[in-house]
Amino acid sequence: MSKPLNIGLIGYGFMGRAHSNGYRRVNNFFDLQYHPVLKAACARSRDMVKPFADKWGYESIETDWRKLLERKDIDAIDICVPNNLHAEIALAAARAGKMILCEKPLAMNGSEGLKMVEAVEKAKVPNMVWYNYRRVPAVTLAKKLIDDGRLGEIFHYRANFLQDWTISADLPQGGTALWRLDVQAAGSGVSGDLLAHCIDTAMWLNGGITNLNAMTETFIKERKHQLTGKVEKVGIDDACAFMCRFGNGSLGLFESTRYARGHKALYTFEINGEHASLKWDLHDLHRLEYFDHRDPGIVRGWRSIHVTDGDHPYMGNWWVPGLQIGYEHTFVHQVADFLDGLAKGTPAQPDFRNAHQTQLVLDAILDSAKSLKWVNVPKG
Numbered sequence: 314m315s316k317p318l319n320i321g322l323i324g325y326g327f328m329g330r331a332h333s334n335g336y337r338r339v340n341n342f343f344d345l346q347y348h349p350v351l352k353a354a355c356a357r358s359r360d361m362v363k364p365f366a367d368k369w370g371y372e373s374i375e376t377d378w379r380k381l382l383e384r385k386d387i388d389a390i391d392i393c394v395p396n397n398l399h400a401e402i403a404l405a406a407a408r409a410g411k412m413i414l415c416e417k418p419l420a421m422n423g424s425e426g427l428k429m430v431e432a433v434e435k436a437k438v439p440n441m442v443w444y445n446y447r448r449v450p451a452v453t454l455a456k457k458l459i460d461d462g463r464l465g466e467i468f469h470y471r472a473n474f475l476q477d478w479t480i481s482a483d484l485p486q487g488g489t490a491l492w493r494l495d496v497q498a499a500g501s502g503v504s505g506d507l508l509a510h511c512i513d514t515a516m517w518l519n520g521g522i523t524n525l526n527a528m529t530e531t532f533i534k535e536r537k538h539q540l541t542g543k544v545e546k547v548g549i550d551d552a553c554a555f556m557c558r559f560g561n562g563s564l565g566l567f568e569s570t571r572y573a574r575g576h577k578a579l580y581t582f583e584i585n586g587e588h589a590s591l592k593w594d595l596h597d598l599h600r601l602e603y604f605d606h607r608d609p610g611i612v613r614g615w616r617s618i619h620v621t622d623g624d625h626p627y628m629g630n631w632w633v634p635g636l637q638i639g640y641e642h643t644f645v646h647q648v649a650d651f652l653d654g655l656a657k658g659t660p661a662q663p664d665f666r667n668a669h670q671t672q673l674v675l676d677a678i679l680d681s682a683k684s685l686k687w688v689n690v691p692k693g
């Protein structure tokens with residue numbers, strides 16, 4: 314018999330849905346010693362959170378997250394709200410002795426993130442940050458190929474995350490659905506929202522980033538604020554590019570923008586090593602492109618690995634070879650890893666401390682873009 318883990322979820326938006334789906338499906342596909350119970354969903358508006366709770370099968374609702382934290386029947390708090398609320402909720406949840414699953418980026422900046430790390434470590438509560446792209450089977454396979462030494466020494470790491478949804482100058486900033494454009498709610502623009510994913514994956518695959526040089530741009534300088542109704546300065550980065558060095562001596566190039574017309578969510582990376590190279594593309598997420606120079610010359614070339622075999626990461630839990638899975642399954646995998654980590658006493662990664670390193674890189678990016686200088690990334 315598996316043990317219940319009572320979830321209190323805060324925020325019913327995009328991630329509220331993605332996580333709820335993960336909780337609901339995980340035990341149908343993974344054999345685990347725990348099963349999530351959807352105990353309570355929380356958001357400010359009863360009228361909005363009640364239909365959400367009914368749709369996803371939450372047993373109850375709350376309209377104040379503080380009340381949720383007081384409840385004895387909640388084991389784990391899941392933070393799916395805008396970035397400026399992560400720290401306050403996580404610090405209080407740690408004090409209340411709750412496990413915490415927090416959306417990315419961990420915090421608004423490194424110092425805020427450090428307080429969160431210290432709080433969960435002091436309270437000894439299991440914790441995790443939802444950098445879900447690690448759990449795309451093709452990306453997890455890339456990690457295995459690198460760790461097995463197939464690439465040899467790594468020379469280059471390249472990543473992009475391109476979108477095009479904020480090009481219109483008429484788009485307001487702030488409030489429901491548009492908090493990402495408001496620096497007070499988001500902390501930063503594409504760097505914290507999109508590059509954070511690329512940085513987390515990069516450091517997981519290729520190790521720590523030691524120093525970097527970045528540039529950012531805010532193409533639309535002023536936008537109407539949805540909450541105040543006034544035209545206000547835009548404080549986020551609309552686009553960001555940086556070059557960096559990794560601790561292993563390889564060079565990194567990263568770019569993210571919401572102004573790449575034609576791209577909706579083009580997250581790609583490419584890694585070039587001494588013997589082999591890897592490429593991955595979120596638009597074709599079940600494929601990993603692999604080139605191995607050690608293949609005989611007459612058949613040497615890029616192979617497109619369809620990552621759907623039973624011996625590929627996570628795939629033995631799903632369908633039969635050849636049948637692919639998608640974006641939502643990364644959240645199922647992350648829940649499975651969290652529950653498995655609880656049972657085994659080996660915390661699923663990234664935990665708060667691990668995700669804090671990404672926050673330090675993000676701080677260095679904004680520092681460098683401001684100072685126009687190379688910036689060293691401290692080790693958290």
Ligand SMILES: NC(=O)c1ccc[n+]([C@@H]2O[C@H](COP(=O)([O-])OP(=O)(O)OC[C@H]3O[C@@H](n4cnc5c(N)ncnc54)[C@H](O)[C@@H]3O)[C@@H](O)[C@H]2O)c1
Binds near residue numbers: 355
């Ligand atoms: N892992 C990923 O791939 C991924 C993708 C998207 C978003 N995110 C992260 O998830 C978080 C939420 O983003 P989203 O896209 O789900 O946003 P969203 O705008 O879709 O949803 C935000 C939710 O927070 C609620 N909320 C706001 N203030 C609140 C408060 N004071 N108390 C309770 N609820 C409150 C809103 O009502 C809404 O339900 C952000 O930190 C974001 O960076 C991660």
